[in-house]
């Protein structure tokens with residue numbers, strides 16, 4: 001690492017959640033099926049074409065720089081060529097929708113990825129349409145899964161999503177509908193249109209989807225954490241996990257997984273949001289879901305959600321030890337810092353948020369003390385996307401993607 005680089009030291013907001021619980025305190029449908037269900041989701045995902053565990057980078061130099069014991073970054077930029085963690089959730093949910101449809105229509109006893117990928121039920125699968133609203137990454141993952149498993153995808157975009165992200169979603173074969181509002185407006189529109197057309201909505205938002213599909217997304221994210229924790233050196237357990245939050249699915253899944261895996265000894269979990277889209281922060285502060293209005297302007301597009309999903313709220317409310325919001329400049333500094341490493345690590349705007357927050361907190365004495373961050377802490381962060389918008393990435397870091 002180049003020691004002369006500016007590490008983020010922005011103004012940030014930090015909230016300790018008075019209702020955070022551990023050791024049996026997180027009660028919600030998140031626990032349905034427990035660790036065996038998460039293990040079986042990972043087993044299924046491992047059988048998909050081009051599966052590789054994504055790298056878990058050990059950022060020793062950065063850890064020393066900010067006086068943490070260990071600091072790691074899971075690099076989801078390499079996930080199935082899609083560029084973000086989203087195939088683990090949306091992609092897994094699409095494969096489960098199709099398997100259930102085949103079982104129902106053909107009366108097949110048990111259908112999984114092997115039969116779907118072999119095209120054994122192509123006549124049934126090709127008649128299915130999956131739909132979603134997206135800021136970019138989720139739509140790309142759903143489009144990718146639809147193409148991989150042979151069904152149709154329709155993807156609704158919030159107005160701020162870049163042309164380049166739209167083009168990538170189309171390149172995976174999806175039909176795209178551009179809406180005039182923000183992410184939450186796109187969620188409402190896809191719910192209305194899908195209801196009329198008989199499409200399956202792949203989302204974690206109550207009005208738009210079935211609890212079963214929301215739960216599959218949740219399980220798929222659980223599989224991501226399972227994969228990540230299995231990559232830790234033998235005997236290392238994390239003391240802190242910093243995790244991004246948009247509608248809250250990834251963060252809540254992290255909490256449910258941690259509780260299942262470690263119970264009362266689970267790591268401290270810090271929920272990270274963009275300062276202009278801090279719906280988890282505001283909801284945890286209020287003790288109930290609070291919606292944020294407006295354009296939710298942030299460079300961290302994947303985090304631009306104004307409402308926590310009701311499916312995940314109970315888990316989030318009990319499992320978030322701290323909520324933290326960061327400004328865009330923290331993400332920018334962190335992207336540049338990773339790009340300057342040898343070898344460089346290319347992580348996108350929303351993707352760096354958890355690392356940016358960890359670096360920011362580690363350099364702020366009051367945050368260190370409040371969260372118990374020390375020179376012995378073993379901190380995990382998740383690079384949830386790579387350079388998914390290469391033009392924006394190049395503009396921010398001053399280099400094209402490595």
Ligand SMILES: Cc1ncc(COP(=O)(O)O)c(C=O)c1O
Pocket residue numbers: 084135137138244245246247248249250251301302303305350351384385
């Ligand atoms: C790159 C990235 N990180 C994090 C998130 C947040 O995930 P969730 O909406 O499940 O909270 C998203 C959501 O789109 C994303 O695209």
